[in-house]
Amino acid sequence: MAESRKVKGYCHDNCRLYDPSGELIGLCNMNKLDWYKRKGLGEMIDDKTMKLNFIPNYRKEKTVIDEFRESAGKIGRENICVGCGSSDELSSATLVPKQVKRCYPTDLKRHRSDLIVVLCRECLDDHLYFQDLLKDEILADYGYTKQDIHDKEKLSLKQASRTLLRRSQRADKLRLKGIEEIIKKFFNGIEPSKEELEKNAEIDTYKLYDGKILFEYIIDDIIKKNQFVDFENRCLIHFYKNMEPQFVPTDLHPRFKIIIDLIENEKEMEKEMKEEIA
Numbered sequence: 001m002a003e004s005r006k007v008k009g010y011c012h013d014n015c016r017l018y019d020p021s022g023e024l025i026g027l028c029n030m031n032k033l034d035w036y037k038r039k040g041l042g043e044m045i046d047d048k049t050m051k052l053n054f055i056p057n058y059r060k061e062k063t064v065i066d067e068f069r070e071s072a073g074k075i076g077r078e079n080i081c082v083g084c085g086s087s088d089e090l091s092s093a094t095l096v097p098k099q100v101k102r103c104y105p106t107d108l109k110r111h112r113s114d115l116i117v118v119l120c121r122e123c124l125d126d127h128l129y130f131q132d133l134l135k136d137e138i139l140a141d142y143g144y145t146k147q148d149i150h151d152k153e154k155l156s157l158k159q160a161s162r163t164l165l166r167r168s169q170r171a172d173k174l175r176l177k178g179i180e181e182i183i184k185k186f187f188n189g190i191e192p193s194k195e196e197l198e199k200n201a202e203i204d205t206y207k208l209y210d211g212k213i214l215f216e217y218i219i220d221d222i223i224k225k226n227q228f229v230d231f232e233n234r235c236l237i238h239f240y241k242n243m244e245p246q247f248v249p250t251d252l253h254p255r256f257k258i259i260i261d262l263i264e265n266e267k268e269m270e271k272e273m274k275e276e277i278a
């Protein structure tokens with residue numbers, strides 16, 4: 001379940017960056033501001049504001065998307081959970097499950113802020129629970145379950161090797177005997193050396209499908225079928241329908257805006273249909 005990284009004290013610092021002409025470029029976090037400061041790339045206006053002494057590269061040629069991102073970045077993110085509005089114990093969370101996102105090809109892995117939200121601890125727990133169900137759904141579409149991600153035998157060898165290496169008074173004897181049996185089975189009844197145990201404690205346990213791990217294989221197929229955008233929207237809809245977030249800044253999450261409108265439209269149509277039938 002540990003899918004989303006807990007970022008301690010995570011917040012949007014809302015530091016402001018201006019270009020040499022005095023135009024606001026956007027907001028950034030404190031780390032980035034400190035970095036500019038250390039490199040002597042600008043002049044501090046106050047604690048959280050800096051005027052750069054150069055025109056950043058990306059400002060030279062702007063695309064429509066850049067323009068949008070810039071204007072969205074200027075609005076300022078609130079330090080609140082998009083689910084419930086709480087400002088306690090905030091973390092960032094991805095709408096595409098991390099286990100799946102890790103399997104994206106490199107060119108699609110880049111950070112996209114419209115697929116990352118801020119959640120409090122409680123909402124994050126709920127989100128991870130629903131995301132787990134989403135992973136089941138994605139796998140089920142391809143006729144798989146979570147059991148198909150790892151090679152069961154390798155996994156039990158890995159776990160048994162780790163437990164044996166940690167062998168201590170805490171381990172209860174019966175359980176240890178079971179583990180020794182598992183290990184012996186893999187080594188034809190011969191007790192393995194410490195080196196062999198160490199090697200097996202680190203083995204790769206993923207099953208391969210066409211040379212790829214399962215989610216990689218699925219994402220690859222989705223891209224081939226030109227369904228990548230639909231796939232990401234599906235993750236977003238799943239989040240929206242299950243979490244019913246009340247504090248989504250739709251100007252920062254343009255896709256949310258579209259999805260919310262779509263879902264509301266659907267509801268409206270359903271209502272109308274029911275009324276017609278009645």
Ligand SMILES: [Zn+2]
Pocket residue numbers: 081082083084085086119120121122123124
């Ligand atoms: Zn919350």
